[in-house]
Amino acid sequence: MPARERKLLQGNQACVHGAIYAGMRFFAGYPITPSTEVAEMSARLLPRIGGRFIQMEDEIGSIAAVVGASISGLKSMTATSGPGYSLMLENIGYAYMTETPCVIVNVQRGGPSTGLPTKVSQSDTMQARYGPHGDYCAIAVAPSTVADTVTETIRAFNLAERFRTPVTVLLDEVIAHSRELIYLPEEGELEIYNRVKPTASPEEFEAFALTPNGVSPMPSYGEGYRYNVTGLTHDTHGFTTNRVDEIPVKLEKLRHKIADYTDEIEKIRVEHMDDAEVAIIAYGSAARAALQATDIARKVGAKVGAVQLYSIWPFPDAKLKELCGRCKKVIVAELNMGQLITEIERIMPDKQITTLQRYDGEILTPLQVVKKIEEVL
Amino acid sequence: MATAEKAKQKSDVTLHYLRPGKKFPSVWCPGCGNGVVMGSLIRAIDNLGLSKDEVVLVSGIGCSSRLPVYLDFNSLHTTHGRALPFATGAKFAQPHMKVIVITGDGDALAIGGNHFIHACRRNIDITAILINNHIYGMTGGQGSPTTPGGTFSTTTPYGNVEKHFDPCSLAAAAGATFVARSTVYHEPQLQKLIGQAISHRGFSLVEAISNCHTYFGRLNRKGDAVAMFDAFKERAVPVGKASKMTEEELEDKIVTGVIHNVEKTEFCDEYQKVVDAHMGEK
Amino acid sequence: MTDADTTGKPGPQSKYDYSKGPAPLEINMTWCKACNICIALCPKQVLEPDRNGKPVQARPENCTQCTLCWIHCPDFAITSNYK
Numbered sequence: 001m002p003a004r005e006r007k008l009l010q011g012n013q014a015c016v017h018g019a020i021y022a023g024m025r026f027f028a029g030y031p032i033t034p035s036t037e038v039a040e041m042s043a044r045l046l047p048r049i050g051g052r053f054i055q056m057e058d059e060i061g062s063i064a065a066v067v068g069a070s071i072s073g074l075k076s077m078t079a080t081s082g083p084g085y086s087l088m089l090e091n092i093g094y095a096y097m098t099e100t101p102c103v104i105v106n107v108q109r110g111g112p113s114t115g116l117p118t119k120v121s122q123s124d125t126m127q128a129r130y131g132p133h134g135d136y137c138a139i140a141v142a143p144s145t146v147a148d149t150v151t152e153t154i155r156a157f158n159l160a161e162r163f164r165t166p167v168t169v170l171l172d173e174v175i176a177h178s179r180e181l182i183y184l185p186e187e188g189e190l191e192i193y194n195r196v197k198p199t200a201s202p203e204e205f206e207a208f209a210l211t212p213n214g215v216s217p218m219p220s221y222g223e224g225y226r227y228n229v230t231g232l233t234h235d236t237h238g239f240t241t242n243r244v245d246e247i248p249v250k251l252e253k254l255r256h257k258i259a260d261y262t263d264e265i266e267k268i269r270v271e272h273m274d275d276a277e278v279a280i281i282a283y284g285s286a287a288r289a290a291l292q293a294t295d296i297a298r299k300v301g302a303k304v305g306a307v308q309l310y311s312i313w314p315f316p317d318a319k320l321k322e323l324c325g326r327c328k329k330v331i332v333a334e335l336n337m338g339q340l341i342t343e344i345e346r347i348m349p350d351k352q353i354t355t356l357q358r359y360d361g362e363i364l365t366p367l368q369v370v371k372k373i374e375e376v377l
Numbered sequence: 378m379a380t381a382e383k384a385k386q387k388s389d390v391t392l393h394y395l396r397p398g399k400k401f402p403s404v405w406c407p408g409c410g411n412g413v414v415m416g417s418l419i420r421a422i423d424n425l426g427l428s429k430d431e432v433v434l435v436s437g438i439g440c441s442s443r444l445p446v447y448l449d450f451n452s453l454h455t456t457h458g459r460a461l462p463f464a465t466g467a468k469f470a471q472p473h474m475k476v477i478v479i480t481g482d483g484d485a486l487a488i489g490g491n492h493f494i495h496a497c498r499r500n501i502d503i504t505a506i507l508i509n510n511h512i513y514g515m516t517g518g519q520g521s522p523t524t525p526g527g528t529f530s531t532t533t534p535y536g537n538v539e540k541h542f543d544p545c546s547l548a549a550a551a552g553a554t555f556v557a558r559s560t561v562y563h564e565p566q567l568q569k570l571i572g573q574a575i576s577h578r579g580f581s582l583v584e585a586i587s588n589c590h591t592y593f594g595r596l597n598r599k600g601d602a603v604a605m606f607d608a609f610k611e612r613a614v615p616v617g618k619a620s621k622m623t624e625e626e627l628e629d630k631i632v633t634g635v636i637h638n639v640e641k642t643e644f645c646d647e648y649q650k651v652v653d654a655h656m657g658e659k
Numbered sequence: 660m661t662d663a664d665t666t667g668k669p670g671p672q673s674k675y676d677y678s679k680g681p682a683p684l685e686i687n688m689t690w691c692k693a694c695n696i697c698i699a700l701c702p703k704q705v706l707e708p709d710r711n712g713k714p715v716q717a718r719p720e721n722c723t724q725c726t727l728c729w730i731h732c733p734d735f736a737i738t739s740n741y742k
Contacts, residue, residue: 026470047655052469052648061462064455068435068466071453072474074467094456111463156402221451221471224430228396228446230454237398239446388729388739401690402734412733420730563679563729566695603699606731 002185009131011149011175012037014078015043015105017184018153019077019205022192024050024103024144026076028270030058030084030117033117034173035107037081057083063091063104071229073220075157075306082124083114085131092166094231099208099216101160101195108172110361119361120173122284128168135251137258138264138313139163142170142283145181152189152310158193163258164215169337170312172335174285174363205308207238210249214257242252258314263312266319267310272298276305278376279324281344284335285307286364293369297314304373312340317347324348327375331356333364387420394419394429396449404443408602410561410587414508415444417564417585418477421571433476434435435464437484439515441508444479444548458488461496464503472645475575478505483513486522486544497551497580501644507544510589518592529596548582549637555581556637560609562634570635579643586631602639681740683722684729688713691736697728
């Protein structure tokens with residue numbers, strides 16, 4: 001096996017390598033701390049592989065260009081942070097309604113508003129789920145290391161192409177700016193998913209046809225399939241509809257094509273949970289502290305386990321309930337004033353759930369988690 | 378071909394470009410200029426001999442933005458004010474496509490103003506057809522950036538206290554390399570200018586002055602569609618003649634024709650040179 | 660206002676000589692929205708509004724195929740028939 005390429009990279013750079021590996025050939029973005037390096041690395045690498053980079057006039061233009069490029073045929077990505085993600089919400093909703101695959105990286109920073117541009121936070125967790133208006137179903141994935149950032153960005157593209165929908169990568173300032181020694185996957189080593197192409201003739205082609213798994217084949221521009229795309233609620237031909245019998249068909253298609261296949265989306269890391277009485281649930285950089293604290297606790301014989309969510313949305317209700325079935329107590333560690341915890345409380349009303357929050361701009365430390373474990377035990 | 382024969386062939390050429398399966402007539406009010414612009418666009422594309430597959434019509438939100446769905450091209454009906462960045466993505470990703478944006482005065486100049494000036498500055502090979510009816514029609518007659526001072530709309534019930542700007546001079550100042558204006562009355566000229574704009578390599582703007590008799594006309598006593606067409610005929614001044622007229626003389630006049638036309642390097646071409654120079658580097 | 664039927668065909672009283680061929684224009688009465696633009700713009704008064712305000716070729720013999728009507732029709736409801 002040829003040696004994998006060894007690189008010392010920060011998270012933001014690793015994200016671009018992952019995206020390119022997944023087939024990303026179009027990036028449109030706008031500078032915003034702490035995500036700007038994603039744009040800078042894209043600007044440098046994309047021309048070398050015949051890809052295209054453009055810095056747009058704002059974040060709204062960036063996501064618009066990404067969706068336009070994806071509809072025309074290229075795998076596309078943008079990267080931003082909280083304030084930019086807020087500006088992108090309408091067009092993320094447009095990508096959802098028009099079933100356009102694309103990846104939006106949100107390198108989370110302190111909020112709200114301008115907040116703490118150079119400081120870490122996970123306070124956009126719920127925005128990734130409920131940001132766009134309307135009945136929107138989100139897919140959001142979250143790495144916790146630089147190496148993870150490569151594989152999670154690849155997974156984000158695969159999910160976007162598989163489900164024909166926008167996928168958010170929830171990074172944060174710590175992972176984005178930490179440098180770690182990683183090995184890039186070899187060509188062909190990881191599975192890359194591409195959108196399904198139509199087999200019907202252009203005459204019979206129905207742009208948003210109902211299919212067994214709810215995902216319609218998607219041609220690129222210039223392949224003889226001329227069809228209409230609109231953000232207005234539309235029928236299976238892509239024509240605007242106001243009919244009471246057609247509107248639910250579209251909305252249910254958008255929801256069920258994701259909700260009925262969550263097993264292809266869910267990804268959870270489980271440590272020491274077999275006999276755990278206390279479970280710590282976390283994602284992203286908070287999960288790093290949780291995992292280390294669990295090791296420390298185990299060394300002194302405490303029956304503690306850790307659950308790291310790689311897929312935040314859709315929330316893995318059933319899996320988590322099953323995993324934490326035996327635990328009496330659950331700690332939810334997050335870098336915000338309590339967001340993930342509302343989901344845990346919703347699915348485990350019977351458990352004693354304790355929140356471990358940090359929202360002063362610094363990363364949760366293993367020591368803090370260990371102290372919380374002692375409190376709870 | 379005898380002109381009559383050509384006349385016959387041209388009169389139903391529009392019918393060959395209508396989108397199969399789409400219900401006609403259009404959603405627009407009887408006599409709305411949008412339909413005239415749609416006819417001009419079709420005939421311009423037909424004259425240029427473009428294939429249906431290579432044309433991408435991108436629009437935002439508003440009456441004029443309902444145009445693309447009616448035509449048998451790749452059509453992209455996006456969000457309000459964002460047709461140009463969506464079009465930028467589509468064009469930049471597939472530079473061989475002919476990307477044409479259909480937008481209105483509100484869509485392009487109010488919410489879309491920031492994207493408008495940057496698309497011009499970038500000089501990306503996109504043709505923007507800005508159908509200017511001086512009002513927000515879709516939402517029922519509110520004032521727009523081109524609603525003239527003193528005129529009435531549902532949000533300027535005491536007369537518009539604001540000034541309007543001229544999209545053509547704005548586009549030229551921002552870097553567009555082809556800028557032209559006509560009206561829905563001067564359909565032959567409009568059709569010719571649209572054809573020139575599409576053939577021009579770089580950002581092209583064609584402003585099509587159009588009638589909204591349902592709102593702007595009614596609220597300002599400009600009469601019905603026919604009356605507004607007549608007014609366009611009376612108010613039009615060719616760009617050559619206008620250059621010899623004073624500002625007062627040009628008050629309330631519509632200067633028609635090619636207003637700005639220069640050759641500059643085009644965005645996708647320049648980026649391709651970067652790709653060619655750095656392709657394969659490690 | 661002529662009482663011609665609402666099919667856009669020339670009215671019975673027109674002096675059009677059908678031996679020369681069909682009427683100069685064809686009007687799609689379902690697409691026409693009676694906006695009156697074609698009637699107003701026709702330099703030879705070929706067209707007149709029927710009782711629904713839609714154009715009827717009242718004086719088809721005057722038609723010179725100048726194209727002004729169908730290039731200005733917002734709904735493509737007029738096509739020229741000239742051979």
